[in-house]
Amino acid sequence: MRRPPGRVPDPGRGPRRALDHGPWFLVLPALIPILVLSVGPLLHGILLAFTDAQSGRTGPTRWIGTLNFRDLLHDTLFWESFRIGLVWAVGVTVPQFLLALGLALLLAQDLKLRWLARALAIVPWAMPEVVVGIMWRLVYNPDAGVLNETLRDIGLGGDRDWLSGLATALPAVIVVGVWAGMPQTTVALLAGLQNTPRELHEAAAVDGAGAWRRFRTVTWPAIRPVALAVTALNLIWNFNSFALVYVLTSGGPGGRTRLPMLFAYEEAFRYGQFGYAAAMGCVMVAAVSVLLAVFLVGRLRGGDGT
Amino acid sequence: MRTSKGARAGQYAALLAYLVFLAFPFLWLVSTAFKPPRELAGLRPTWIPEDPTLANFRQAFDEQPLLQAALNSLLAALCAALVAVVVATPAAYAMARHRTALARAASGWVVVSQAFPFVLLIIPLFLVLKNLRLIDSVPGLVMVYVVWALPFALWMLTGYVRAVPAELEEAAAVDGAGRLRILVSVTAPLLAPGIVATALFAFITAWNEFFFALVLLKTPEKQTLPVVLTHFIGAEGVADLGPLAAAAFLATLPSLAVFAIIQRRITGGMLAGAVKS
Numbered sequence: 070m071r072r073p074p075g076r077v078p079d080p081g082r083g084p085r086r087a088l089d090h091g092p093w094f095l096v097l098p099a100l101i102p103i104l105v106l107s108v109g110p111l112l113h114g115i116l117l118a119f120t121d122a123q124s125g126r127t128g129p130t131r132w133i134g135t136l137n138f139r140d141l142l143h144d145t146l147f148w149e150s151f152r153i154g155l156v157w158a159v160g161v162t163v164p165q166f167l168l169a170l171g172l173a174l175l176l177a178q179d180l181k182l183r184w185l186a187r188a189l190a191i192v193p194w195a196m197p198e199v200v201v202g203i204m205w206r207l208v209y210n211p212d213a214g215v216l217n218e219t220l221r222d223i224g225l226g227g228d229r230d231w232l233s234g235l236a237t238a239l240p241a242v243i244v245v246g247v248w249a250g251m252p253q254t255t256v257a258l259l260a261g262l263q264n265t266p267r268e269l270h271e272a273a274a275v276d277g278a279g280a281w282r283r284f285r286t287v288t289w290p291a292i293r294p295v296a297l298a299v300t301a302l303n304l305i306w307n308f309n310s311f312a313l314v315y316v317l318t319s320g321g322p323g324g325r326t327r328l329p330m331l332f333a334y335e336e337a338f339r340y341g342q343f344g345y346a347a348a349m350g351c352v353m354v355a356a357v358s359v360l361l362a363v364f365l366v367g368r369l370r371g372g373d374g375t
Numbered sequence: 376m377r378t379s380k381g382a383r384a385g386q387y388a389a390l391l392a393y394l395v396f397l398a399f400p401f402l403w404l405v406s407t408a409f410k411p412p413r414e415l416a417g418l419r420p421t422w423i424p425e426d427p428t429l430a431n432f433r434q435a436f437d438e439q440p441l442l443q444a445a446l447n448s449l450l451a452a453l454c455a456a457l458v459a460v461v462v463a464t465p466a467a468y469a470m471a472r473h474r475t476a477l478a479r480a481a482s483g484w485v486v487v488s489q490a491f492p493f494v495l496l497i498i499p500l501f502l503v504l505k506n507l508r509l510i511d512s513v514p515g516l517v518m519v520y521v522v523w524a525l526p527f528a529l530w531m532l533t534g535y536v537r538a539v540p541a542e543l544e545e546a547a548a549v550d551g552a553g554r555l556r557i558l559v560s561v562t563a564p565l566l567a568p569g570i571v572a573t574a575l576f577a578f579i580t581a582w583n584e585f586f587f588a589l590v591l592l593k594t595p596e597k598q599t600l601p602v603v604l605t606h607f608i609g610a611e612g613v614a615d616l617g618p619l620a621a622a623a624f625l626a627t628l629p630s631l632a633v634f635a636i637i638q639r640r641i642t643g644g645m646l647a648g649a650v651k652s
Contacts, residue, residue: 095558096477099466099525106500106522107488113499122498168393175390182390188635189397195634196627197583199601203608203623204404213415213616215403215422248400302489309492312585316605333494338590343498350495357490365486 118348124341137348147349149324150332151356156239157328158308161246166300168247169254174288176255177262190252198249202316205245206232232318238325242317249313250306254299261295262288305357329353407620408432415616431617432625435607438618441625443596444603451513451588451599452581455520459528460574462521464566467532468558472541482533485526497590504591511593519587524577531576535569536562572637579630600626 118137122130141147176183193201208215209231221227231241265288273283289296311330314320320327320335329349337346402422407415409427435441470478500519501510509515539562547561563570585601592598595606604626607619 093477095465095469095554096481098462099529100481102462102518102522103484103525106518107496107525108484110496110499110503111491113502114495117498122502171389172393175386175393178386180386180390182387182394186390186394186397189394191631191634191638192397192401194638195579195630197585197601197604197630199583199585199604200404200623200627203604203619204400206608207407207616207620208400208403210616213407215399248396252397305490309490311493312601315585316608330492330494333492334586334590337494337498343502346494347498350492350498353492354490354495357492361487361490 114347115351117344118351120344122343122347124338124343130344133344137345138351140345141348141352146324147329147332147352150327150329151352153239153325153327154308154329154353157243157246157310157314157326158304160239160243161250161307162300162303164243165247165250165254165303166296169251169258170296172251172255173258173262174284176259190255192252193249194252194256196249198312199316201245201249202313205248206317209241233322235322235325238318238322242314242326245313245317246307246310250303254303257295257299258292261292265291301360301363304360308357308360309353404620404624407616408624409621410617412617431621434615435618435622435625438615439603439606439622440595441600441603441622444598444600445626447513447597448582448600451516451520452578454513454517455524455581456574456578458517458521459524459577460532460570463525463528463532463573464563464570465558467529468536468562470529471533471536472544481529485530488526493586497587501590510591511597513597516588516591516599519591520577520581520584523584523587524580527580528573528577531573532566532569535566535573538569539565575633575637579633582630 119132119134120130121133121136172186176186196204207213211217211228211230211233214231216231217227217229219227220229229237231237234241269287270283273287278286308328309330310328311334314326314328315331315334318326320331330353333346333349333353336342336349406422406424408431409429410424411426411428411430414421414424414426466481470481504510504515504518507515509518543565544557544561547557552560583601584599588599588602589605592602595603604619604622607615607622
């Protein structure tokens with residue numbers, strides 16, 4: 070490489086060069102497994118969507134073009150599960166965000182029980198999703214569950230089978246989703262709040278700005294990048310979630326809680342339709358990409374300097 | 376900041392409501408785990424077992440290979456955490472210190488990889504692992520877990536590296552140390568707490584993971600704890616509540632313990648990664 074003329078090697082140069090030669094060999098150990106076990110399978114998965122791949126197939130797998138996607142277009146059950154996935158994702162993410170925001174604002178105050186809240190917040194976060202599902206099955210249990218028992222105590226009936234009722238199943242699992250993800254969102258927002266310059270808050274208070282004005286003009290701008298990031302990621306994670314609902318209802322009753330991942334899982338590993346399930350995965354990626362684009366654009370716009 | 380008495384009371388009421396919402400399912404789980412069958416079948420479920428018993432725990436171990444499952448989980452999670460950290464630390468270092476196209480691509484991938492529906496990954500992985508005869512084996516699962524844990528490990532570690540002042544490394548370079556030397560003897564010790572936190576986080580994620588384990592492990596003796604837990608729920612969704620609660624409670628303890636130790640570091644690392652990268 071040609072160097073700009075007249076540039077004299079300065080004393081800092083030698084050592085700097087020791088730190089400057091390419092970081093390739095440091096990245097390779099991570100890059101290779103990612104390429105082999107993540108990027109590769111992803112591309113392979115997309116290719117599979119255009120084949121008639123099945124498990125236990127004796128003949129060769131054939132390329133069938135967009136046939137899977139055309140079938141998928143007419144698969145009303147899949148679109149129903151897609152719709153349920155959207156309802157679930159929004160139904161969990163929005164209340165979760167609002168509750169977490171409220172809670173983060175609370176925990177930023179000097180309250181006495183705040184250590185307990187922080188300590189307890191670890192529980193849903195650290196629990197295996199399977200255990201969260203099992204736990205809530207115990208809560209919702211029609212006979213021995215605490216929910217019905219409490220409702221009986223306050224005279225509000227209390228004989229419902231929450232997870233098997235056609236009308237109650239989806240709301241019931243949404244509550245669990247909110248419970249399970251709230252701490253993580255809260256902690257993220259709380260950390261965002263800690264970036265809020267305190268002086269600004271006080272100055273605004275001195276100027277006579279009410280709580281709402283202070284929130285809008287001082288707090289919100291400070292936490293906006295974090296809020297945007299967690300909301301986008303939560304929407305995506307929830308849309309793709311599996312374990313929680315698998316344990317709670319297995320998609321029942323009558324498919325009322327069958328999220329797209331549960332549908333695709335059954336299609337692939339119960340019925341062996343690998344190609345068709347991969348096509349479902351592709352449609353899900355497309356849906357999620359829209360969200361991701363919103364997130365990235367938002368980050369580019371509001372991200373610099375934060 | 377001045378807050379009126381009424382507002383304070385409102386704040387405490389809200390906090391209390393949150394604490395109840397957060398705590399009651401867990402307390403119910405614990406309570407159920409210690410109840411004898413008679414109380415579980417009773418028409419009036421109680422919060423505190425009148426006649427607490429450990430029988431549910433014994434029965435849980437009798438019904439399912441819990442100990443074996445816990446060992447499988449432990450092995451998978453330990454290996455995954457170890458490999459993930461060893462592989463991710465140098466990469467995170469390079470990504471944090473050099474804003475090259477590669478580093479940008481890698482951190483872009485970290486974000487994008489959070490968005491995949493796992494079904495799109497697991498079908499090809501299932502086919503490949505089947506060809507390699509690694510289905511139904513912990514090593515196969517570890518391979519998947521490592522890659523699954525890598526993005527987050529990279530993310531967290533990148534944040535930690537940024538927190539180490541580059542001047543220290545430059546000073547070592549002036550003294551003639553090479554890059555690897557600097558990484559090992561200057562940066563790594565300063566990173567140690569972050570590396571430990573990342574490893575423990577990878578451990579918990581693998582310990583808790585369900586979907587890949589469900590698909591890849593078929594023999595009961597090879598399965599991990601979360602998969603074995605679902606066997607307590609019968610085919611018809613009818614479960615023996617006591618042993619179910621007991622086993623679920625036990626499976627949570629390691630994660631809770633580890634998480635309690637590193638919780639602060641995790642949130643710090645995650646946010647450093649999220650906000651700055």
